Amino acid sequence: MIDIQNVNKWFDDFHVLKNISMSVAKGEVIVVCGPSGSGKSTLIKCVNGLEPFQKGTITVNDVSVGAKDTNLPELRSHIGMVFQNFELFPHMTAMQNICLSQLKVLGRSQSEAQDRTNTLLDRVGLEGLGFKYSSELSGGQQQRVAIARALAMDPFAMLFDEPTSALDPEMINEVLEVMQELARDDGMTMMVVTHEMGFARRVADRVIFMDEGEIVEDANTDDFFGTPRSDRAQLFLSKILQH
Amino acid sequence: MNYNWNWAILIEVPYFDWLVSGLGWTLLVSALGWIIAFSLGSLIGVIRTLPSKPLRLFGMAYVELFRNVPLLVQMFIWFYVLPELVGEDLGRWMKRDMPFPEATSAILCLGTYTASRVAEQVRAGIESIPRGQSMAGYAMGLTTKQVYRYLLIPVGYRIIVPPMTSEFLTIFKNSSLALTIGVAEVLYQARQIENYTFQGFEAFTAATLIYLVITMIVVFITDRVEAKARIPGYGVQGKT
Numbered sequence: 440m441i442d443i444q445n446v447n448k449w450f451d452d453f454h455v456l457k458n459i460s461m462s463v464a465k466g467e468v469i470v471v472c473g474p475s476g477s478g479k480s481t482l483i484k485c486v487n488g489l490e491p492f493q494k495g496t497i498t499v500n501d502v503s504v505g506a507k508d509t510n511l512p513e514l515r516s517h518i519g520m521v522f523q524n525f526e527l528f529p530h531m532t533a534m535q536n537i538c539l540s541q542l543k544v545l546g547r548s549q550s551e552a553q554d555r556t557n558t559l560l561d562r563v564g565l566e567g568l569g570f571k572y573s574s575e576l577s578g579g580q581q582q583r584v585a586i587a588r589a590l591a592m593d594p595f596a597m598l599f600d601e602p603t604s605a606l607d608p609e610m611i612n613e614v615l616e617v618m619q620e621l622a623r624d625d626g627m628t629m630m631v632v633t634h635e636m637g638f639a640r641r642v643a644d645r646v647i648f649m650d651e652g653e654i655v656e657d658a659n660t661d662d663f664f665g666t667p668r669s670d671r672a673q674l675f676l677s678k679i680l681q682h
Numbered sequence: 683m684n685y686n687w688n689w690a691i692l693i694e695v696p697y698f699d700w701l702v703s704g705l706g707w708t709l710l711v712s713a714l715g716w717i718i719a720f721s722l723g724s725l726i727g728v729i730r731t732l733p734s735k736p737l738r739l740f741g742m743a744y745v746e747l748f749r750n751v752p753l754l755v756q757m758f759i760w761f762y763v764l765p766e767l768v769g770e771d772l773g774r775w776m777k778r779d780m781p782f783p784e785a786t787s788a789i790l791c792l793g794t795y796t797a798s799r800v801a802e803q804v805r806a807g808i809e810s811i812p813r814g815q816s817m818a819g820y821a822m823g824l825t826t827k828q829v830y831r832y833l834l835i836p837v838g839y840r841i842i843v844p845p846m847t848s849e850f851l852t853i854f855k856n857s858s859l860a861l862t863i864g865v866a867e868v869l870y871q872a873r874q875i876e877n878y879t880f881q882g883f884e885a886f887t888a889a890t891l892i893y894l895v896i897t898m899i900v901v902f903i904t905d906r907v908e909a910k911a912r913i914p915g916y917g918v919q920g921k922t
Binding site: 486511513515516517518519520524526528539540544572575585602 | 683724815816817819820821822828832836840
């Protein structure tokens with residue numbers, strides 16, 4: 440589904456991604472973790488072309504992301520993305536946020552889009568809150584609206600860029616639960632950048648550990664938490680699992 | 683000081699009519715100037731935020747050119763210099779056959795000058811929106827045009843309503859410079875009343891009050907616009 444081959448990216452002189460190769464099969468859940476500055480957020484933004492990369496290839500559903508003649512809006516409309524800071528549009532209600540791309544990209548009718556939106560709001564546990572503006576919702580609720588907004592496009596894969604990092608601790612679980620259901624019940628293909636190791640252990644099929652722009656480990660979840668081979672991954676886990 | 687106050691002069695024929703006609707020209711020149719300023723300024727402001735470098739450079743050149751030359755100088759250039767530069771036929775048309783050459787020049791001058799200031803506000807408004815917002819738009823499959831149409835422009839313009847109000851006020855005040863090229867607006871008429879009656883204090887007091895009333899009405903209206911455009915919980919309190 441997602442295939443990344445020898446991707447390199449530089450910000451001016453800074454080599455952010457070094458020879459990254461990995462893949463996500465259909466229905467798989469991949470967690471990408473690593474210390475901050477390791478390039479994991481940049482990598483996930485390369486997958487739908489939000490960040491350009493200089494070398495290598497990324498294909499999603501056999502479409503090359505980096506190719507000049509690729510219709511990026513069309514490709515992106517099939518890949519849902521959830522951001523660290525939610526990025527709900529402040530001048531729209533939750534309902535309008537979720538309807539926007541259905542109306543403008545998919546060309547659904549107003550009533551179709553609203554029906555779909557109501558179903559999705561129910562599903563993420565926010566029934567009846569469609570009339571609220573993002574400033575009237577808690578962080579956890581905003582992130583669930585953002586997930587519903589991505590799902591409204593009926594994506595074939597979902598990208599999560601640190602979806603719980605900006606949340607207060609008591610709201611993290613409500614978001615993780617929605618993501619877990621999505622993985623278990625829908626068999627959604629997911630690539631998740633996160634520090635939530637509990638979530639990784641419960642839900643992920645594979646864990647990828649990045650440091651300084653490289654993939655240090657790419658292992659099955661059980662292997663990763665059992666016997667990580669690299670010192671760097673062991674150090675990272677020991678720091679993060681203490682609390 | 684020996685001065686014969688005569689406030690009644692202001693409502694005498696023909697002086698009252700002069701002031702009314704002056705008010706008409708002030709409103710006309712300012713309003714038409716604002717239409718040019720708002721549309722051209724929006725265009726230039728948006729251009730300055732686009733990914734294309736040549737377009738951004740063009741926008742920057744426009745703003746720097748029109749913002750940095752004094753408005754009075756621009757007024758003279760539009761009225762006296764431009765007709766000499768555009769070739770004989772067009773120049774003659776501008777001087778002789780163009781309808782209301784003074785007012786037309788003043789409107790173009792005010793419009794293009796204020797456009798450079800509006801452009802800066804629009805650019806600042808759009809650039810103040812966090813980059814994640816347009817990323818979220820692109821990520822859901824919107825095109826650049828749609829990201830501007832549905833996200834950046836609606837939010838950006840709401841942010842800049844207060845500074846735009848001040849530009850809108852300024853264009854009324856700046857329109858007084860049109861008297862230097864012979865547009866018979868409020869200040870021009872006040873001066874003319876002084877020339878005819880020597881009642882300068884009354885005439886200029888009347889002009890001052892007229893400007894004051896105009897600007898107060900404008901503030902009243904734009905306050906309503908501001909309240910209506912406000913996004914709940916967004917802007918002043920900072921973003922969360």
